[in-house]
Amino acid sequence: MCGIVGLYLKNPELRTRLGSLFAPMLTEMTERGPDSAGLAVYRDQAPTGRVRVTVRAPGVDWHATGERASSELGTPVTVTPMATHAVLEAAVDGEVLRDWAQAGDPPLRVTSSGTTLEIYKEIGLPAAVLERFGVPQMSGTHMIGHTRMATESAVTTEGAHPFNTGDDLCLVHNGSLSNHHRLRDWLREHQGLKFQTENDSEVAAGYLTWRLMQGATIAEALEAGLRDLDGFYTFAVGTRDGFSVLRDPIACKPAVMAETDDWVAMASEFRALARLPSVDDAVVWEPRPGQVYSWGRA
Amino acid sequence: MSAREEIDLDAVPVRRLNRLLQGRDSARQAGSFDVLNPRGRHALAAGLVDPIDVVIHGHAGYYCAGMNQQARVTVAGNAGTGVAENMMSGEVRVHGDASQSAGAAGWGGLLAIGGDASARCGISMKGIEIVVGGSVGHMTGFMAQAGCLVVCGDAGAAFGDSIYEAELYVLGEVETLGADCVEKDMDDRHVARIGELLGRAGFAADASAFRRYGSARQLYHFRIDNAAAY
Numbered sequence: 001m002c003g004i005v006g007l008y009l010k011n012p013e014l015r016t017r018l019g020s021l022f023a024p025m026l027t028e029m030t031e032r033g034p035d036s037a038g039l040a041v042y043r044d045q046a047p048t049g050r051v052r053v054t055v056r057a058p059g060v061d062w063h064a065t066g067e068r069a070s071s072e073l074g075t076p077v078t079v080t081p082m083a084t085h086a087v088l089e090a091a092v093d094g095e096v097l098r099d100w101a102q103a104g105d106p107p108l109r110v111t112s113s114g115t116t117l118e119i120y121k122e123i124g125l126p127a128a129v130l131e132r133f134g135v136p137q138m139s140g141t142h143m144i145g146h147t148r149m150a151t152e153s154a155v156t157t158e159g160a161h162p163f164n165t166g167d168d169l170c171l172v173h174n175g176s177l178s179n180h181h182r183l184r185d186w187l188r189e190h191q192g193l194k195f196q197t198e199n200d201s202e203v204a205a206g207y208l209t210w211r212l213m214q215g216a217t218i219a220e221a222l223e224a225g226l227r228d229l230d231g232f233y234t235f236a237v238g239t240r241d242g243f244s245v246l247r248d249p250i251a252c253k254p255a256v257m258a259e260t261d262d263w264v265a266m267a268s269e270f271r272a273l274a275r276l277p278s279v280d281d282a283v284v285w286e287p288r289p290g291q292v293y294s295w296g297r298a
Numbered sequence: 299m300s301a302r303e304e305i306d307l308d309a310v311p312v313r314r315l316n317r318l319l320q321g322r323d324s325a326r327q328a329g330s331f332d333v334l335n336p337r338g339r340h341a342l343a344a345g346l347v348d349p350i351d352v353v354i355h356g357h358a359g360y361y362c363a364g365m366n367q368q369a370r371v372t373v374a375g376n377a378g379t380g381v382a383e384n385m386m387s388g389e390v391r392v393h394g395d396a397s398q399s400a401g402a403a404g405w406g407g408l409l410a411i412g413g414d415a416s417a418r419c420g421i422s423m424k425g426i427e428i429v430v431g432g433s434v435g436h437m438t439g440f441m442a443q444a445g446c447l448v449v450c451g452d453a454g455a456a457f458g459d460s461i462y463e464a465e466l467y468v469l470g471e472v473e474t475l476g477a478d479c480v481e482k483d484m485d486d487r488h489v490a491r492i493g494e495l496l497g498r499a500g501f502a503a504d505a506s507a508f509r510r511y512g513s514a515r516q517l518y519h520f521r522i523d524n525a526a527a528y
Contacts (some may be wrong), residue, residue: 252435253416254379254397269356270378271338284357284376286397286416289436 001149003029003268004161004255005102006236006243007276008142008295011262013260014277017139018043020275023130025265028272030126031148032174036160037129038121040158040170040238045252046115051094054099054118055197056157058084065108071222073100085111085120091192094167106275109196111156116240117211121160125191135293146172152180152200163205166212170242173201175232175253183207183228190221204229208237222246222292236266242296258282264295300328312339318395319369323349338378343371349388353427360397362482363390381410385426391499398435401428410499417454420447423464429499439466439511440476450503458511462518464510467492469503478517482510 459476
């Protein structure tokens with residue numbers, strides 16, 4: 001099954017309330033996905049010239065990690081721990097910081113990279129995951145989240161969504177893909193992409209990353225996905241400036257959208273949106289199958 | 299006339315609401331109920347058996363008024379997946395839009411949707427009458443067996459796919475017809491039928507301007523000539 005939600009705040013005055021508006025949306029989707037949960041948050045951009053990477057490594061000494069990173073990379077690396085995750089920032093190339101994190105002993109698993117995006121995910125009930133990462137206290141412009149009921153691969157944190165798909169891009173997926181094995185092999189062998197799991201949604205994320213590397217816009221990448229991704233899906237894709245939504249042409253998986261002057265939101269079901277401010281005055285509609293919807297500052 | 303009873307779903311769980319509306323704690327045969335703060339909750343007013351009147355003030359979630367018998371249920375908002383699914387009798391009215399599979403497998407009664415209905419409206423309908431004020435999504439009327447569907451707007455792709463003997467009427471454009479669904483001639487009986495259903499639904503449209511669709515009856519039985527296709 002799985003549940004997905006997205007919230008973009010148009011009104012800057014609401015931004016301090018992003019997490020407190022978002023957390024009940026994700027919790028409402030618990031019945032659709034009780035085994036793990038995750039979220040992507042766009043709060044603020046790292047200072048010019050600096051990159052931001054979120055990593056996960058339960059039990060690691062984050063202070064020591066920061067010192068080791070600074071010394072090995074030869075530049076100050078700030079480490080901001082958040083439960084099992086931490087946000088690393090440094091004035092280096094993103095790939096350098098990412099490779100350093102993954103090459104360590106023990107390796108730090110990179111959940112996001114870019115300049116703005118942070119991704120947090122764990123197994124467990126959504127309410128517990130939200131509490132653990134202090135989501136209700138978060139501020140920012142937009143968030144995307146996922147509650148997972150695993151069907152195609154194991155219940156692990158690695159299999160939880162969102163998946164990072166290139167700098168500051170992330171994907172959540174409700175559905176299942178049927179051509180992910182072949183597509184993963186092709187992207188790995190012919191395009192050099194790396195995959196961390198056997199998860200089908202990670203392949204969709206990798207596919208979008210590859211299209212973007214080829215110069216496509218996010219809307220173009222999603223439209224190409226209509227041809228190349230076989231299966232059921234409702235996708236929500238987070239970008240630095242907003243988010244996009246796409247349902248497969250047969251529309252097997254649900255989605256509902258709502259918009260007011262203050263915010264735009266999407267969810268698997270309306271009940272996740274039912275407590276947003278002034279929702280009774282919102283325009284509410286079901287996204288049409290096979291059509292890309294995008295919002296944001298861009 | 300007896301007073302209307304209010305049930306606030308912020309204070310009362312859905313299970314208790316349905317128990318009350320289903321008359322399981324009393325021998326009640328009639329009554330009027332206002333349901334407040336539905337907030338997209340599922341299975342509201344499902345399984346009703348008495349000729350009661352229920353108004354849901356706001357948006358309903360999945361399977362609202364499912365399996366309805368005799369009751370008149372109004373959703374003053376949108377309805378989620380499967381509104382009035384498997385309805386036997388009575389009336390279900392949705393003021394806004396309905397999500398997919400509205401009226402699925404319904405045997406009887408009237409489902410009137412003021413806005414649009416999305417994919418698979420009337421899938422496998424078995425006698426229900428459905429009137430949609432707006433447009434319907436793809437695969438509407440899939441395997442529709444009996445009953446009548448009137449669409450005042452447009453119909454999405456694969457309309458009436460694998461249809462049996464349900465009657466389908468559309469005022470606007472049909473994107474594509476599904477397998478074994480064809481356009482058929484209209485005569486006075488059909489215009490009268492549409493007019494009667496529009497009247498009961500409370501929607502204004504020119505009954506004579508609709509077009510009629512139904513089964514070409516080529517898929518009813520296995521044909522040995524098609525064996526290679528399986």
